[in-house]
Amino acid sequence: MIPLVRALPRPVAAPGPAGVIALALVVLLLAGGLADPRFFSPAYLLQQLHTGAFLGVIAIGAMVVILTGHIDLSVPWTLSAAATFSTAFVGAAGEGAQGELGLLVGLAVGAGIGLVNGIGVAYLRLPSMIWTLAVNMVVLGVCVLHAGLYASGSRPSAVMATLGGGWIGSLVPNAVVVWMVLSAAAVFLLRRTVAGRCLYAVGTRESAAWLSGIDTRRVLLGAFVISGLCSAVAGMLLAGYANQAYQRMGDPYLLPGIAAVVLGGTSILGGRGSYGGCVAGVLLITLITSMLSLLQVPEAFKQIAYGGVIILMVGYYSRRAAAERA
Amino acid sequence: SDTHMPECYTPAAGSERVIRVEPRRGPYRIAVANGHTGIPWRMQMIRSVKAWAAKPENAADIAELKIVSTGADVAAQIAAIDNFIQAGYDAVAFIAVNPKAFDAVIRRARTAGTVLVSFDNPVDNPDVVRITPEWMEFEGAIKTRAVLDQMPRKAGTVLEVRGIPGNSTDRDRHAGFRQVIDEHPEIRVVEVVGNWDTGTVQKVVSDALAVHGRFDAVVCQHGCRGVTNALLAAGHPKVPVGGDAENGFVRALAENGIPGISVSTSPGQGPVAVRAAIALLKGESLPALVNLPTPHVRTADMKPGVNYFPDMPDTYETVSGYAACGPDMVFTPDELMRQSADGN
Amino acid sequence: MPNDPAFLALAGVAKRYGGAVALRDVSFSAGRGSIHAILGENGAGKSTLMKILAGAVAADCGSVTLDGRPLRLDGPAAALREGIVCIFQELSIIPDLTVAENICLADPPRRRIGTIDRGAQRRRARAVLDALGCGSGLDVRARCADLPLAKRQIVEIAKALARRPRVLILDEATSALSAEDAERVMRHLRRLREEGVCVLFISHRMHEVDALADTCSVFRNGEHVATFPAGSRTHDEIVRLMIGRSIAHVYPPKPERPPPAEPYLRVRGLARDGVLKGIDLDVRPGEIVGLGGLDGQGQRELLLALAGVLRGTTGDVRIGTAAGLPSGPRAAGGPGRRIALIPEDRKTEGLFLGLSVAANLSFAALDRLSRCGIVDTDAERALVAGLAGRLAVKAPDRDAPVATLSGGNQQKVVLGKWLATEPKLLLLMDPTRGIDVGTKQEIYRLMRDLAAAGVAILFHSTDYDELIGLCDRVLVLYDGRVAARLSGAEITEEAIVASALNLRPAASAAGSRRPHREALA
Amino acid sequence: MIPALRLLVRHNDRALAAWALLLALLLLFLSIHPRGASGGVLAAWANQGVALAFVAVGQTIVVLTRGIDLSAGAILALCNCAASALVRGDPAEVALGIAAVCLIGAACGALNGLIVVRGRIQPIVATLATGAILSGVALLVRPTPGGSVDDRLADALTGTVGGVVPVSLLLLAVLVAAIWGPVRASLTGRTILAVGSAEPAAYMSGLPVDRAKVAAYALAGLFAAFGGLFLGFQTLSGDPSVGASYTLNSVAAVVLGGTALAGGAGSVAGSIAGALVLRTVGSLIFFTGLDPMAQPLFEGAVLLVAVALGAGRLLRIRNRLEVFR
């Protein structure tokens, strides 16, 4: 496999994002463990994986979009909309086989919103940060109107409930399995497929990619559709986990999703980043948030710690990159 | 001084202040300025206002009813109220995005002769009628005490699930909880922040369970369906849970026989506030600070179709209105659902 | 003024990038009032050395003294304060600012309150451009982004002159200039020499070196191998110093007569508002057709239009089996046409600077290297190895970001990237810009081999030598029309210059005569 | 001089379009307003937009450097909280308080700048982080909404002159002209543009790149502080969570105002129009007889359309490579 960029600088082998975060995770766990040994309990760690899985699925979409040098701010309401409409369908169609078609409805909603995002960014060449923001508001509007018109069901289908909330035995949460499967797909996409190469190329220099005979517009479109689908999956998993779909259920996931990708060493400018880091980033964010809240740290200091970690980590990456350059 | 419908508009303990304005003849132009959008409670509030206004006996008093949702930005909500004042509306009922931010606009309203009524998250200003649950009593004397009652032994660890930090309601409710719980020094309290969001609540409660293993009771502000989800998922013994009145939570208590209490801040506050505005315009006097009776029900007394509705969405607020405020203040689900897309 | 030969002196300067050594223990000096040519193959370290002088790169060790004073060159600002002004291989003008703003960029005329006096700024810009003699037809109020590369390079030069340098460094600053503008710039450089400026001058065009330099220094693999008075050595000797071997003939022999095949590219009446005014041309498989002419006569637009980059171009065009212009590069590269366009600006159009050499080389050919969307990495490796070898790309390793390659080697990667698509029609925009003689020779041979293998090549160059030495036929454009079609023996400098200026050949003698020379050897 | 004028129009066409859009929306709003155009209506309209306009102005300056300030809302909130503690008492104290708040804002901005410049962290990431930190600090300053702000001054600043022209608009115009005007015309201003257009080139040319960047972020902080102060004058209090909606809206305003997020070119004036457009769209729902359930959709749709207007440039494109600029 030919790496897109050199994995490690030859002379100074400073650890990369994944390594650093692994380190950070260990430190965090030790620190937490000293504060309260129960942080070591497998129950707790599995719990972190479980809640991390939702963020992880979202981060996959976020990373794909960020690799192209864009950003998707429509995650919150794409997630809510997918959950709302899929559960509404279940409510209308009733439980059982036909109710499970709600899964497809949810995916369709996600893909549809991704399509709108993509058309605006790739074909109309509008800045993603604003276009997706506007799309987010429109989807919010649609959901409010929908809720205003119909008292539709908000309960997940059996499959959603199992995937979102169920466990394999009491060993592994199904959501984690879903996350792992999607992760494998993501890795394959990014490392082995032409599409993956195109994502990196477009993110590095779209004009050059276009002149190389790539329809860069379709690449961008695809990236946003993937992001929409990931949000939709996360939404339905979350509905299954919470046994209900409810409005604003996506709000807590936008910034952590982006932060996880960035902590994972993906360049916000696009073109650089590896999926391993992204996973590590998700785990780090999940663990930090959870530990701080369990240690009863006041919100103010949570926020401060959150920002501090990002600055430290990303600052380290950029210094390391600089060291690599000269 | 005798105020209008004291059984509904009960003056808050220790507030003698009464508000009365120059009566004027109806029908009146009324506006409702809501803040946050995309929150089920707010949507049901809007619905119940429309349902109430649609009843013929009330419709007679209302020349125009305008309802707007301005979102989280305080500047936008102030602008909305200013515009209604400018447009000469007789009264504006509003849920403040922030209880401190409205002194200036309240002054402008007084000079312009527009009647303001603030509800749910009341403003800190004695010059307007404020209609609200008594949050400390709500969370403390009612919810927390009921939870304590249902604890077999008044000892062990209680989990408190708080709301959005920096919000004054969260502050007051926490104070109420503390007031009661501190009477029991042998009870240990673990505090987590759920942001009034079901998913977040479920996540933090699950974390807390994973770490602390077992709790003897849970007191939750809002999004409490997340608590029952977490408890059931963890196979936690059925300890008392105090929470909100969303259909999902009440159902979870009732159907799983989890001891506890559902305490409601009903969206019915909307029509109660609008009716207060009309009463003022008609020359009635009202207490400056009204504490609404707080509907609540314990698991033992919960009945399907009354306290929870198997075929309604989980986010439906089971207490549609304030019975104490009269027959016109209770709404059936389908009565509310009918109030949807017809423009106003 | 005393012409002290050690006006600018470097001692023991070394620079390594990670593993790659760019400069090792370089000592070097240049005199006031002299023009000093810096020669060396791609990757020899020339630019690195100049960047060190300009404060853009910090040397690992060594010292720089100017006029006997040791300098601390932390950052370009410091160097500029010392009067060391550098015109980089990579253009350093600001696209969104106007010509005037760029020329007076860092020290504009200011009013007492410190705000910029834009009127005075325009006047100063005009003055500099006029002094340079290239100002004609250049509106100082125009945004630089709207200018063609050559004009931008002129602004770049004017910008440097506006700073009144004591030491002026040109790193291939003339590589994109038309012969005429290059001539004017050289005249101005001579004037500066008279004024006592120390000019350091990097170029891969030997004739420019001949025409300008008093002294030459040759670099090789980051070492300073020799310094000698200009003209004291033959080109062949110099080339041997540069690349360690001599090159008998730069240009491969042309085939006797062009193959009598059907034209692969057939263009009739190609027009585009104001730029192209009805161009007819044929290119047959196996034929190398050159595009000459003054800068901005439509050469670039012609090539871009053929690759489908320009919209609203009309004309009757047939490429291979396909009729009409492609709707974009994708269509152009498709099975029907098999066009490859080697773009002009490698940094923004040719390369993915952040990605590895390998990823760049294979990118354009990925659909050949993949089955149902999955990249066959073995095939990819093979292809990359092949190309890198064939073009002798000098890189630390193939997984290094292309950004870390020297200018010339980046250009080689651009070439390789499109050769990988095995095109049938090759559109080249100044492909040898900034490439050293040795590599040029390889590339010329490569092009000839491709032609021999049946590829049709349309080739735009700002360097007349190439047109003369390499092409079977040359079309000279003037004002969007074909001013002359030269073939075989008609392809002479006089003929090209004459028709470029749209003159009759006779009159050309007056026009621009350059010290005549045979092509390197 | 005509050609100069033509260039001026060509280079500012998008800002002009924003102003045209604003005018259209404002007229629509006034025409459906039962009260019509009165001083009070205009004041309410302006006051609602000015805080966002201030933030958008600062945001523009950062965007011109090809950066972005996602901490703008947090700085606004922090300054709003600070104002609720400092801007009261006798005139001297009020003046000092205002100065202090501005200083806080500028300092926060400068901090952003230093992190971006020294830490070599992408602006969007750096300010995302500082944004979190600063909103944490705001929570420390004011755990819940409260405090007070001098209400005499507040009344003056939120009222009108001659019962017609909103004071807030004048304040906006004066502050922007007095602060950004000179900077824009200085070498720092040029460097701000140059950095956004081609940073390596600017550095190579010896322009004071780092200084300009820090200056840009500091200015953004200062204007965010103005926004926080003005919110204080509007609400006579401080609220730690007031900033949430301002960050992204300010970026939206910048884009609507015709400044490219890619940096290098754009105008502060356009962003002011963009901010007021956003707010006017919000106001339209007051008197369009729109069902409350449909209002969010209406707002979102209008914004979507307004943003989509930016695609017009594609029609003018002759060389497809320009698509990527």
Ligand SMILES: Nc1ncnc2c1ncn2[C@@H]1O[C@H](COP(=O)(O)OP(=O)(O)OP(=O)(O)O)[C@@H](O)[C@H]1O
């Ligand atoms: N940023 C960098 N990182 C790593 N290596 C570099 C970097 N810049 C230059 N090099 C290496 O330093 C060596 C000298 O590069 P330099 O640009 O000085 O060559 P040059 O003489 O200018 O060649 P050319 O004529 O092609 O411009 C090359 O081997 C190049 O790969």
Ligand SMILES: Nc1ncnc2c1ncn2[C@@H]1O[C@H](COP(=O)(O)OP(=O)(O)OP(=O)(O)O)[C@@H](O)[C@H]1O
């Ligand atoms: N790969 C691309 N990525 C982004 N935008 C593109 C791309 N190719 C073209 N565009 C732009 O998108 C719009 C539609 O492009 P397209 O090439 O489909 O137009 P077209 O109808 O084919 O042009 P023409 O009328 O010249 O044939 C045009 O503004 C074009 O400049």
Ligand SMILES: [Mg+2]
């Ligand atoms: Mg070089």
Ligand SMILES: [Mg+2]
């Ligand atoms: Mg070169």
